[in-house]
Amino acid sequence: MRGGDAIIKALMDKGVDTIFGYPGGTVIPFYDMLYDSDLRHILVRHEQCAAHAAEGYARASGKVGVCLATSGPGATNLVTGIANAYMDSSPLIAITGQVVSNLIGNDAFQEVDIMGITMPITKHSYQPKDANDIPSIINTSFEIASTGRCGPVLIDVPKEVQEQELDDYVLGTIPTPGYKPTVKGNSKQIAKAAKMLLEADKPFILAGGGTILSGANEEVKKLAELINAPIATTLMGKGIVDEKDDLSMGMLGMHGKQVANQNINKTDCLLAIGCRFSDRTTGKLEEFIPNAKVIHIDIDPAEIGKNVAVDLPIVGDAKIVLNQLIKELEAKPSDKNAWLKSIVEFKKSTIPRVSYDDIPLKPQQVIKEIANSITEDTIVTTDVGLHQMWAAHFLDISKPRKFISSGGLGTMGFGFPAAIGAKVACPDDAVLAIVGDGGFLMVSQELATIKEYDIPVVIAMLNNRKLGMVYQWQNKMYNQRYSQTDMGSTPDFVKLAESYGINAVRVEEVGKTQEILSKALKDNEAILVDITVEKNEFIPMFPPGGGINDLLGEYKYESDVELSKDSQHAEGGE
Amino acid sequence: MSEKSHVISTLVEHKPGVLQNVASLLNRRGFNIDSITVGTSEVEGLARMVFVVKGDEKVLEQVIKQLHKLVDVVKIKDLDPDYVLKRELCLVKVKTTREKSRSEIIEYADIFKAKIIDVCDDFITMEVTGNPEKIDSFLRLLKPFGIKKIARTGPTAIARGHH
Secondary structure, X not given: OEHHHHHHHHHHHOOOOEEEEOOOHHHHHHHHHHOOOOOEEEEOOOHHHHHHHHHHHHHXXXXXXXXXXXXXXXXXXXXXXXXXXHHOOOOEEEEEXXXXXXXXXXXXXXXXXXXXXXXHHOOEEEOOOOHHHHHHHHHHHHHHHHOOOOOEEEEEEXXXXXXXXXXXXXXXXXXXXXXXXXXXXXXXXXXXXXXXHXXXXXXXXXXXXXXHHHOOHHHHHHHHHHHOOOXXXXXXXXXXXXXXXXXXXXXXXXOOOHHHHHHHOOOOEEEEEOOOOOHHHHOOHHHOOOOOEEEEEEOOHHHOOOOOOOOEEEEOOHHHHHHHHHHHHHOOOOOOOHHHHHHHHHHHHOOEOOOOOOOOEOHHHHHHHHHHHOOOOOEEEEOOOHHHHHHHHHOOOOOOOOEEOOOOXXXXXXXXXXXXXXXXXXOOOOEEEEEEHHHHHHHHHHHHHHHHOOOOOEEEEEEOOEOHHHHHHHHHHOOOOOOOOEOOOOOOHHHHHHHOOOEEXXXXXXXXXHHHHHHHHHHOOXXXXXXXXXXXXXXXXXXXXXXXXXXEOOOOEHHHOXXXXXXXXXXXXX | OOOEEEEEEEEEEOOOOHXXXXXXXXXXXXXXXXXXEEEEOOOOOEEEEEEEEEEOHHXXXXXXXXXXXXXXXXXXXXXXXXXXEEEEEEEEEEEOOOOOHHHHXXXXXXXXXXXXXXXXXXXXXXXXXXXXXXXXXXXXXXHHHOEEXXXXXXXXXXXXXXX
């Protein structure tokens, strides 16, 4: 057995069924050994998409995603995907080829110091010098990537190490004395938290991506019921509770729901779980939750107190800590419910308007039709931009791991390859990528991948022929000076998809999106749906640097809608 | 925010890339490093890395937490300034061209327990160890003679007694 075989065997021993990659000079030995193996390899059309697909695979399945590229440009093309996984704490293993060891440092052909380049965006990295270490390095990399606060690990394998014969294949471990994540909450802190939550009159829960990673969906809901608290989420926390549930306030933040943004500042006790209080979530910190005591549960101690001052820190895994907390509270749940009742009433009176019969289509109407075409088991991925915020704001997600979006890094081009990875991980679930025309064009070459491997991803593209998010900022804050945000000569996306052998339809009328998506998702067929949407429809926001209640734009309500009979007919009702 | 000087003592895995990783983390998080010293420790395979940094308490807390996240960093201690023993090594080459310079310099060296390690026609080279303030004073006294070169290690440190 040689080094490359050891990589393949170790990956398979760790339960990996598929990797995403792209060959090149320094990984030819690996690919030669892959040729005879049972490990499935998806050949993407750009290395960045290998990383995004691996992340989509990880986030949909809860397993570790694996991507592989050659040295030099192959490795640097992975960087954006690795950074994305780092910011969103996704378990990812990135394997890169490296030039032969005796050339390292000589500026050899296709040599870059990828360990150095990725140091700030990986949890850890290894460069095996001896093929005998490969199984243990892979084993330990899986441990590091998928425990504690999850994240990417890079393994940089020099070419000759891939070819070196192993003496013995031993799936051991590399000692990591400095790595001991705390998973169980301190019991004294738990007791204090229970007391604070019971004393509070207006408790509020903010759940982030950490709750999804920890699988704490039942616990979050149970706890909210025990203390009668509403639950808002960050973008990364979407789906931790069914957003159709009375307890759910939807997403908080710059483009958050009115009920979440306008009520969080009234809380006297905020329970934040697995979130990092990013500027897009809190707005101006001085104006965020001015009267609240803050309890912060996070597996990463560095997140506690980083942005928001915390009264009670609890380091630990969300699911474990919440179970400890539930045990404390079960005997004596809260008997106060006036606060929650008022919030639920607020929610019911501010249901955002999604019904429109305008042409060009309003994005809200498109999201409504998407909502009507998916089930609670459909995996929705999004790209980054205005369409992402339309989806995050208006699309109710019912289960964890069913909403996969680029949160922290905000990577345009993430949505489509992530959907490919999600579909590969969960072939029995329908997968829908909601993308914009700008981001899709960055990764459209992956249409070849879904054709080649018959990966039936449904793509709903909200096409406004603009870089919509920047366009909105230019409209609201830069005096309508639309510098470089018009996409001008966009391709004919229908023809583009068809040239790859993928079905495509252009949609310009009300009701059609729902009809086409419902059929495609049900029939498990790949299709690109190019939906022409209104470019001058903007989503309410607080301005950057503004407080959470500073509103740019206006909220509109579904209760104000009086649709004509015709359009009601076309939509088929809800 | 007050910017205080802190001595952070860490135990790290003794392998390539660790120094780069720690230094780049400090830099990224907005901490200025005054000095770093690295050497083997009492545990085989682990090195002790001591650095002196300036920054406010909140940033320091964040930096220590971030350092904990590095897999190669095993232990971190912000040494209590009241109980810290700091020592630094300094090599200094001084001109002896002026009349009587050499004898005066040797006199100062005696007082500061500096060791003369090389002498030639125009220069005298000494090594001196001690806490950084002591070295500062020694160098101040030598300045009028004309200092040709200084090489300082930066302080390494250890906690006093049972601390």
